[in-house]
Amino acid sequence: DTEVTQTPKHLVMGMTNKKSLKCEQHMGHRAMYWYKQKAKKPPELMFVYSYEKLSINESVPSRFSPECPNSSLLNLHLHALQPEDSALYLCASSQDIGAGSVSYEQYFGPGTRLTVT
Protein backbone atom coordinates (compact mmCIF):
# COMPACT_ATOMS: atom_id res chain seq x y z
CA ASP A 1 0.00 0.00 0.00
CA THR A 2 1.48 3.35 -1.05
CA GLU A 3 -1.33 5.59 0.13
CA VAL A 4 -0.98 9.02 1.64
CA THR A 5 -4.24 10.59 2.76
CA GLN A 6 -4.99 14.27 3.19
CA THR A 7 -7.91 16.13 4.72
CA PRO A 8 -9.80 18.18 3.90
CA LYS A 9 -9.95 17.93 0.10
CA HIS A 10 -11.08 21.52 -0.22
CA LEU A 11 -10.80 24.45 2.18
CA VAL A 12 -12.01 28.02 1.89
CA MET A 13 -10.84 30.39 4.58
CA GLY A 14 -10.79 34.07 5.28
CA MET A 15 -7.62 35.98 5.97
CA THR A 16 -8.33 36.08 9.70
CA ASN A 17 -9.16 32.40 10.11
CA LYS A 18 -7.08 29.64 11.64
CA LYS A 19 -7.28 26.24 10.02
CA SER A 20 -5.23 23.06 9.77
CA LEU A 21 -4.41 20.61 7.01
CA LYS A 22 -3.83 16.98 7.92
CA CYS A 23 -1.80 14.24 6.32
CA GLU A 24 -1.43 10.58 7.25
CA GLN A 25 0.62 7.65 5.96
CA HIS A 26 0.88 4.06 7.17
CA MET A 27 3.82 2.90 5.10
CA GLY A 28 6.29 3.21 7.96
CA HIS A 29 8.01 6.07 6.18
CA ARG A 30 10.29 8.24 8.29
CA ALA A 31 10.30 11.34 6.11
CA MET A 32 7.30 13.53 5.41
CA TYR A 33 6.98 16.66 3.29
CA TRP A 34 4.71 19.62 2.62
CA TYR A 35 4.62 21.11 -0.86
CA LYS A 36 2.73 24.02 -2.35
CA GLN A 37 1.65 23.87 -5.98
CA LYS A 38 0.26 26.74 -8.01
CA ALA A 39 -1.56 26.17 -11.29
CA LYS A 40 0.64 24.99 -14.16
CA LYS A 41 3.74 24.93 -11.93
CA PRO A 42 5.61 22.01 -10.39
CA PRO A 43 5.35 21.34 -6.64
CA GLU A 44 7.42 23.68 -4.48
CA LEU A 45 8.95 22.29 -1.28
CA MET A 46 7.92 23.96 1.97
CA PHE A 47 8.95 21.69 4.86
CA VAL A 48 10.67 18.37 5.45
CA TYR A 49 10.33 16.24 8.58
CA SER A 50 12.72 13.41 9.28
CA TYR A 51 12.04 11.07 12.22
CA GLU A 52 9.43 13.56 13.46
CA LYS A 53 11.89 16.46 13.56
CA LEU A 54 11.84 19.45 11.27
CA SER A 55 14.71 18.99 8.88
CA ILE A 56 14.13 21.67 6.29
CA ASN A 57 12.14 24.90 6.25
CA GLU A 58 12.42 26.47 2.82
CA SER A 59 12.08 30.04 4.14
CA VAL A 60 8.32 29.67 4.46
CA PRO A 61 6.42 32.59 6.10
CA SER A 62 5.48 32.05 9.74
CA ARG A 63 1.78 32.07 8.89
CA PHE A 64 2.41 28.43 7.91
CA SER A 65 3.28 26.28 10.92
CA PRO A 66 4.05 22.57 10.47
CA GLU A 67 3.67 19.93 13.14
CA CYS A 68 4.54 16.25 13.23
CA PRO A 69 2.70 14.63 16.18
CA ASN A 70 4.01 11.16 15.36
CA SER A 71 5.69 9.25 12.58
CA SER A 72 2.43 8.73 10.68
CA LEU A 73 0.88 12.18 10.95
CA LEU A 74 1.78 15.59 9.59
CA ASN A 75 -0.19 18.79 10.09
CA LEU A 76 0.07 22.23 8.57
CA HIS A 77 -1.44 24.99 10.68
CA LEU A 78 -2.59 28.06 8.79
CA HIS A 79 -3.13 31.53 10.23
CA ALA A 80 -3.59 34.98 8.72
CA LEU A 81 -3.08 33.77 5.18
CA GLN A 82 -3.08 35.97 2.13
CA PRO A 83 -5.04 35.44 -1.11
CA GLU A 84 -1.77 34.60 -2.88
CA ASP A 85 -1.47 31.57 -0.59
CA SER A 86 -4.34 29.96 -2.48
CA ALA A 87 -2.93 26.79 -4.02
CA LEU A 88 -2.94 22.99 -3.93
CA TYR A 89 -1.12 21.81 -0.81
CA LEU A 90 0.48 18.43 -1.16
CA CYS A 91 1.80 16.08 1.47
CA ALA A 92 4.33 13.40 0.59
CA SER A 93 6.28 10.71 2.37
CA SER A 94 9.36 8.62 1.66
CA GLN A 95 11.21 5.82 3.37
CA ASP A 96 13.83 8.30 4.56
CA ILE A 97 15.42 11.54 3.42
CA GLY A 98 18.22 11.17 0.93
CA ALA A 99 21.81 11.13 2.08
CA GLY A 100 25.03 10.60 0.19
CA SER A 101 24.36 8.55 -2.91
CA VAL A 102 21.01 7.23 -1.66
CA SER A 103 17.64 8.65 -2.59
CA TYR A 104 14.06 7.51 -2.08
CA GLU A 105 10.95 8.02 -4.13
CA GLN A 106 8.29 10.20 -2.58
CA TYR A 107 4.63 9.24 -2.54
CA PHE A 108 2.16 12.07 -2.69
CA GLY A 109 -1.30 12.48 -1.25
CA PRO A 110 -4.24 13.81 -3.28
CA GLY A 111 -3.77 17.34 -1.97
CA THR A 112 -5.90 20.00 -0.31
CA ARG A 113 -7.22 22.73 -2.56
CA LEU A 114 -6.97 25.90 -0.46
CA THR A 115 -8.74 29.13 -1.33
CA VAL A 116 -8.07 32.24 0.75
CA THR A 117 -10.70 34.95 0.44
Add this chain to the structure above:
Amino acid sequence: EDQVTQSPEALRLQEGESSSLNCSYTVSGLRGLFWYRQDPGKGPEFLFTLYSAGEEKEKERLKATLTKKESFLHITAPKPEDSATYLCAVPGGSQGNLIFGKGTKLSVKP
Protein backbone atom coordinates in the same frame (compact mmCIF):
# COMPACT_ATOMS: atom_id res chain seq x y z
CA GLU B 1 23.27 24.67 -10.07
CA ASP B 2 21.08 21.56 -10.23
CA GLN B 3 18.48 21.87 -12.95
CA VAL B 4 15.81 19.83 -14.70
CA THR B 5 14.33 20.78 -18.07
CA GLN B 6 11.40 19.01 -19.68
CA SER B 7 10.31 19.21 -23.29
CA PRO B 8 7.99 19.73 -24.94
CA GLU B 9 5.81 21.82 -22.61
CA ALA B 10 2.72 20.36 -24.24
CA LEU B 11 2.16 17.43 -26.58
CA ARG B 12 -0.99 16.54 -28.43
CA LEU B 13 -1.30 13.04 -29.83
CA GLN B 14 -3.94 11.03 -31.57
CA GLU B 15 -4.89 7.78 -29.91
CA GLY B 16 -2.37 5.16 -30.96
CA GLU B 17 0.28 7.70 -32.01
CA SER B 18 3.47 6.83 -30.12
CA SER B 19 5.88 9.54 -28.96
CA SER B 20 8.48 10.46 -26.35
CA LEU B 21 8.82 13.05 -23.61
CA ASN B 22 12.25 14.38 -22.70
CA CYS B 23 13.79 15.27 -19.35
CA SER B 24 17.31 16.68 -19.38
CA TYR B 25 19.13 17.24 -16.13
CA THR B 26 22.19 18.92 -14.72
CA VAL B 27 23.10 17.64 -11.29
CA SER B 28 26.33 16.92 -9.49
CA GLY B 29 26.19 13.19 -8.91
CA LEU B 30 22.91 11.67 -10.03
CA ARG B 31 21.17 9.89 -7.17
CA GLY B 32 18.19 8.78 -9.15
CA LEU B 33 15.62 10.22 -11.52
CA PHE B 34 11.90 10.01 -10.82
CA TRP B 35 8.93 10.17 -13.16
CA TYR B 36 5.48 11.14 -11.93
CA ARG B 37 2.09 11.47 -13.55
CA GLN B 38 -0.25 14.22 -12.34
CA ASP B 39 -3.92 14.56 -13.20
CA PRO B 40 -5.54 18.01 -12.83
CA GLY B 41 -6.20 18.91 -9.20
CA LYS B 42 -4.61 15.68 -7.92
CA GLY B 43 -1.29 14.81 -6.32
CA PRO B 44 1.54 13.41 -8.44
CA GLU B 45 1.46 9.64 -8.87
CA PHE B 46 4.83 7.89 -8.73
CA LEU B 47 5.70 6.01 -11.91
CA PHE B 48 9.40 5.10 -12.09
CA THR B 49 12.80 5.49 -10.52
CA LEU B 50 15.91 5.20 -12.68
CA TYR B 51 19.35 5.11 -11.09
CA SER B 52 21.97 4.55 -13.75
CA ALA B 53 22.58 5.20 -17.43
CA GLY B 54 21.20 2.43 -19.59
CA GLU B 55 18.49 1.49 -17.15
CA GLU B 56 14.96 1.02 -18.49
CA LYS B 57 11.62 0.47 -16.76
CA GLU B 58 8.20 -0.28 -18.18
CA LYS B 59 4.64 -0.01 -17.01
CA GLU B 60 1.79 -0.72 -19.40
CA ARG B 61 2.23 1.70 -22.33
CA LEU B 62 5.03 3.66 -20.65
CA LYS B 63 8.75 3.01 -20.84
CA ALA B 64 11.35 5.18 -19.13
CA THR B 65 15.00 5.24 -20.15
CA LEU B 66 18.04 7.03 -18.76
CA THR B 67 21.30 8.32 -20.20
CA LYS B 68 24.02 10.36 -18.53
CA LYS B 69 22.32 13.61 -19.50
CA GLU B 70 18.64 12.90 -20.01
CA SER B 71 15.71 10.59 -19.58
CA PHE B 72 12.94 9.73 -21.99
CA LEU B 73 9.42 8.63 -21.27
CA HIS B 74 8.23 6.69 -24.28
CA ILE B 75 4.49 6.28 -24.71
CA THR B 76 3.44 3.47 -27.03
CA ALA B 77 -0.02 3.51 -28.62
CA PRO B 78 -1.38 6.01 -26.08
CA LYS B 79 -5.02 6.10 -25.03
CA PRO B 80 -7.08 9.11 -23.92
CA GLU B 81 -6.69 8.01 -20.30
CA ASP B 82 -2.94 8.62 -20.61
CA SER B 83 -3.70 12.35 -20.81
CA ALA B 84 -2.00 14.04 -17.85
CA THR B 85 1.00 16.15 -16.93
CA TYR B 86 4.19 14.11 -16.62
CA LEU B 87 6.77 15.42 -14.18
CA CYS B 88 10.42 14.50 -13.97
CA ALA B 89 12.46 15.10 -10.80
CA VAL B 90 15.96 14.53 -9.49
CA PRO B 91 17.30 14.73 -5.92
CA GLY B 92 19.49 17.77 -5.42
CA GLY B 93 21.38 19.47 -2.64
CA SER B 94 22.79 17.87 0.48
CA GLN B 95 19.49 16.30 1.57
CA GLY B 96 18.27 15.20 -1.81
CA ASN B 97 15.24 17.44 -2.07
CA LEU B 98 13.41 16.82 -5.32
CA ILE B 99 14.09 19.27 -8.11
CA PHE B 100 11.16 19.13 -10.51
CA GLY B 101 10.98 19.99 -14.15
CA LYS B 102 8.04 22.11 -15.27
CA GLY B 103 6.31 19.09 -16.72
CA THR B 104 4.93 18.02 -20.08
CA LYS B 105 1.18 18.22 -20.51
CA LEU B 106 0.10 15.30 -22.67
CA SER B 107 -3.28 15.29 -24.41
CA VAL B 108 -4.39 12.17 -26.27
CA LYS B 109 -7.40 12.59 -28.51
CA PRO B 110 -9.63 9.66 -29.51
